[in-house]
Amino acid sequence: MLTEKDEELLSILRLNARASVSDIARATGVSRTAIQNRLNKLENNNVIKAYSVVLDSAYTSGLISSNVSLKVKPNLRQNICIALRKVHQISHIHSISGEYDLLVTIQASTLEKLSEVLNMVCSTEGVERTNSAIILDTIFER
Helix, strand or coil: CCCHHHHHHHHHHHHCCCCCHHHHHHHHCCCHHHHHHHHHHHHHCCCCCCCCCCCCHHHHCCCEEEEEEEEECHHHHHHHHHHHHCCCCEEEEEECCCCCCEEEEEEECCHHHHHHHHHHHHCCCCEEEEEEEECCCCCCCC
């Protein structure tokens, strides 16, 4: 179970994963040693699995994003996911319910690159059918 200070620490890290232990300690009113111990505990308990980069909207607004639904052969699903994780332009892979099995988000710098990645996804062994939708505008993002 997480304490209120743990939640506060996680909130700070969500805003800036590169915040220093000193900065977090100052912001929470807790000692550096206590913050480092909490971080170690959260990492060891797999509450914090990784630290990541949040891209600036000035950069991402120049990317073309597409959601691609995939119908896959069930016995090849794991292999397909392993292959797709290696594609740098794929930012998300979700398992979904309904007619399709996976939802993949692709972010590419040009339409040509998007088309290239879509062709690669479609030709992946075990992918039976796809349905693509280019994202025109993001109304809300948290």
